[in-house]
Amino acid sequence: MQIxxxxxxxxxxxHQKWLENTSVNAEAYKINNNYYxxxxxxxxxxxxxxxxxxxxxxxxxxxxxLESIKPHIYYxxxxxxxxxxxxxxxxxxxxxxxxxxxxxxFILESGILNxxxxxxxxxxxxxxxxxxDLQHEIIQLFEDSxxxxxxxxxxxxxxxxxxxxxxxxxxxxxxxxxxxxxxxYDNCKDFDIIYDNRNNPEIKPFEKYLDIKILKxxxxxxxxxxxxxxxxxxxxxxxxxxxxxxxxYALLMKTYREGLDKRVQQAKDIxxxx
Numbered sequence: 001m002q003i004x005x006x007x008x009x010x011x012x013x014x015h016q017k018w019l020e021n022t023s024v025n026a027e028a029y030k031i032n033n034n035y036y037x038x039x040x041x042x043x044x045x046x047x048x049x050x051x052x053x054x055x056x057x058x059x060x061x062x063x064x065x066l067e068s069i070k071p072h073i074y075y076x077x078x079x080x081x082x083x084x085x086x087x088x089x090x091x092x093x094x095x096x097x098x099x100x101x102x103x104x105x106f107i108l109e110s111g112i113l114n115x116x117x118x119x120x121x122x123x124x125x126x127x128x129x130x131x132x133d134l135q136h137e138i139i140q141l142f143e144d145s146x147x148x149x150x151x152x153x154x155x156x157x158x159x160x161x162x163x164x165x166x167x168x169x170x171x172x173x174x175x176x177x178x179x180x181x182x183x184x185y186d187n188c189k190d191f192d193i194i195y196d197n198r199n200n201p202e203i204k205p206f207e208k209y210l211d212i213k214i215l216k217x218x219x220x221x222x223x224x225x226x227x228x229x230x231x232x233x234x235x236x237x238x239x240x241x242x243x244x245x246x247x248x249y250a251l252l253m254k255t256y257r258e259g260l261d262k263r264v265q266q267a268k269d270i271x272x273x274x
Contacts, residue, residue, distance in 0.1 A: 003026075003028075003035075003057075003156055004057070005024075007057060008024045008037055008055065008057065009022060009024055011024075011037075011039075011055040011056075011057065012024045012037075012039035012053065012055050014055075015039065015041070015051070015053040015055075015272045015273050016041055017041065017050075017051075019043060019044045019045070020041045020042060020043060020044060020050065021041070021042050021043075021044055022039060022040070022041055023039070023040045023042070024037050024038070024039045024040070024055065025037055025038045025039075025040075025072065025076060026153070026156075027075075027152050027153065027155075027156060027157055027158050028056075028156065028157040028158075029068045029071045029072055029075070029157065029158060030157045030159070031064045031067060031068060032064065033058075034056055034058040034059035034061065034064060035056060035057065035058055035156075035157060036054050036055070036056045036059075036064065036065055036068035036072075037054070037055050037056065038052060038053075038054060038068075038069070038072040038073075038076070039052065039053045039054070039055050040052060041053070041272070049270075050270065051270045051271070051272045052069075052267050052270060052271050052272065053271065053272045053273040054066070054068055054069060054072075054271075054273060054274060055273070062274035065273070065274045066274050069264060069267060069268060069271065070264045071158070071160065071163055073260060073263050073264045073267050074163050074166075074167070074260050074264070075152075075158050075162065075163045075166060077260060077263060078163070078166040078167055078169075078170055078260075079145075079148075079149055079152075079166055081170055082142070082145040082149070082166060082169055082170060082173075083145075083149070085173070086141070086142040086145055086169070086173060087142065089138050089142065089173060089177065090138055090139045090141075090142035090143075092135065092138075094131070094132055094135045096214055097128050097131055097132055098132060099209065099210050099214065100128055100210060100214065100215070100218065101125060101128040101129055101132065102209055102210075103206060103209045103210040103215075104121050104124055104125040104128065104194075105125055106206055106209055107121060107203060107206050108121050108122060108125060110202075110206075112202040112203070117193065117197065120190045120193055120194065121194065123187060123190060124187070124190045124191065124194060127183045127184050127187060130179075130180075130183065131180045131181075131184065134176050134179055134180045135180070137176050138173065138176055138177070138180075141169055141172060141173055141176070142173075144169065145166070145169040148162060148165050148166060148169070167253065167256065167257070170256060171249060171252045171253045171256055172249070174234045174235075174252050174256075175234075175245070175248060175249050175252060177230070177234045178231060178234045178235060178240070178248065179245075181227050181230050181231050181234075182231065184223075184227060185224065185227040185228065185231055188219075188220040188223055188224045188227060189220045191215070191218040191219050191220065191223070192219050192220050192221075194215065194218070195215050195216060195218070195219050198212055198215060234252075235248075235251075235252070236252075236255045238251060238255065
């Protein structure tokens with residue numbers, strides 16, 4: 001869709017006040033074949049948004065313009081979150097976990113462990129592999145969200161389906177990250193035993209596969225607070241230990257939508273038009 005950006009900017013500037021800069025979101029929300037754009041007004045002296053307005057080159061329907069505010073806030077906040085947090089998650093370096101996995105695997109395959117330790121090493125190996133496998137899902141999710149944004153940019157507008165897809169990627173990313181860290185947190189003390197065993201004469205030769213400083217960083221003393229913080233961040237401090245995966249997803253979606261609804265109200269509170 002071809003849009004006259006200069007015309008849109010002029011429409012937005014009609015609601016601009018003194019010592020302000022105007023910017024207009026590039027993608028519209030479409031209602032009854034009318035295209036509605038969200039215009040931002042910032043102080044010339046800071047990047048803080050002072051006000052919003054909904055503008056349209058097609059319609060003066062105030063009801064439709066007002067209706068478009070919620071979709072605009074939902075989509076653009078979500079797509080920005082995906083661009084920033086999604087990129088961070090997808091680009092995390094998991095090569096350290098691969099080294100730990102291989103270290104555990106080589107020790108297990110050697111057959112030197114007693115029955116108790118074998119259970120602990122096997123459990124830790126399974127957790128490491130699961131975390132690595134889930135990281136591939138995170139990367140795929142980020143690629144899918146990029147494709148969503150590229151499609152919206154190409155079309156020049158977004159739909160309710162695009163919004164729902166963006167929300168799904170946000171919540172699914174949080175759920176996957178929860179799954180990455182949950183078992184690791186629950187069994188954090190396993191690595192205390194693995195670290196203590198490092199100087200066992202039969203295990204010490206395996207140091208060539210892993211820097212012992214990395215192993216120290218996996219112990220509960222170091223890792224447990226970090227894992228707890230990550231879990232609390234993904235669940236927004238909700239206790240979800242008793243829930244199924246689908247129930248956790250539903251809770252995360254509800255919590256995320258509630259946060260967006262607050263942002264919608266904040267936007268309405270500083271709306272200049274309609």
